[in-house]
Amino acid sequence: MIVDNLKDLYLDELRDIYDAETQLVKALPKMAQAAASEKLQQAFDQHLQQTQEHVRRLEQIFDDLEANPKGETCEAMQGLIKEGDQIIKKDADADVKDAALIAAAQRVEHYEIAAYGTVCTYAESLSQPEALDLLKKTLEEEKATDAKLTDLAVSSINKKAQAS
Template identity: 55%
Template sequence: MRMESLRDLYISELRDVLDAERQIVKALPEMIRACSAEECRSAFEEHLEVTREQVKRLEQVFDSLGQKASSRKCAGMRGIIEEGKEILEQDASGPVKDAALIAAAQRVEHYEIAAYGTLCAYAKELDFQDQLELLLETLQEEKDTDEKLTGIAENIVNVEAVRKAG
């Protein structure tokens, strides 16, 4: 693909984040099964639903650009998810495992916040107002998820992990 304009770069980044979102949809069910705390599980379940909507939103963006919604392998997200999967294999349980799962999920969120932040800046510069609105909506959801996970870690999971260790 030619990459000579900001529009080309924008489309390329959209293809990357589309793959990232699809990888997250595939990875979350296993993380949900590994959770112990109800708060942790329900946050991941909610985020799975949100992520499915985010994929649809990206498809709308491609539609508006008159482009096919095809993705490009996102190696960054693959690495983050691989690390997350290592947690599932570790000999941890209960709140310590939950804490590790939240740490992995927050790495995912931060990657996405960076990606959508960039995409919003490009959409703004390119004057794609309708696309900008869709991308801003997703960016806000990623930030909200990140904050929610921080709250669950600090108020519930980390506290419980320390308590259990005696």
Template identity: 45%
Template sequence: MGWFSKDIQTMDDLFVHQLQDIYYAEQQILKALPGMIDKATDPQLKQAFEDHRKQTETHITRLQAVFRMHGAAVKGQDCPAIDGIIEEAEEVAGEVEDKRVLDAALIAAAQAVEHYEMTRYGTLVAWARQLGRPDCAAELEKTLKEEQAADEKLTDIAVSAVNRKAA
């Protein structure tokens, strides 16, 4: 059994497949964020999740634009990786009773999501450039930088307060 669909024959096909993957992932993340916002108790963490929910809406809109710029249909492709990361986060969150520890767990889960997104967007930026699509690369790079900033913000919240309270 292969890792990719048989309809991937070219780098262009691979690029579009990866766009479909991250498009689906962003939609799943958008669905998961309200639950994370509700479970978070640290005010900074709650606000960071709310900010990222709004940002994720922008990421989805930006991806739709990249699909159109590239002449591809806007559609998602099931992404078992993001489904697994979100499922694991929900399981862990359901097992933690101490709200301070739960906040630390939520940050860890959110960072797993961010790191997944950063790998996907980083790859897409490189591939867009290789395919001679600096327009697509520029849009995708905006999102990559926002994902990196979100990850850094979560680290700051964890280190400055949440992890200490959880300990």
């Protein structure tokens, strides 16, 4: 795709995020299944529901822009998911594996926080208030998920992994 202006770049970035989110919808159930901690399983399941909503929001933005959401492959998310898959396959203590799954999930969240922060800036610059509202809502949810994962790690998972 030719990117000649900020709107083109905005659409390109939105397509990248859309692909990232759709990849994550497929990966989160695997992470939940691999988690030993019931709380971590629940966190992954809850984030799956949020991620499905993030996809719907992005589709709404594309509908409003009369644009196709497909066309980009998010290679960064492919790499992050591949790292998560490697953790799932490792022969490790269950508590240590849970700590590693949180680390992998937080790398995903940090990527998404950066991506949504960028497109929020573009939406604002392009006077896209409806899209900006949807993107900001998703950004806040991504930040909240990251904080929840940190709390879960600090309050229990890392302590169990340390005791292993």
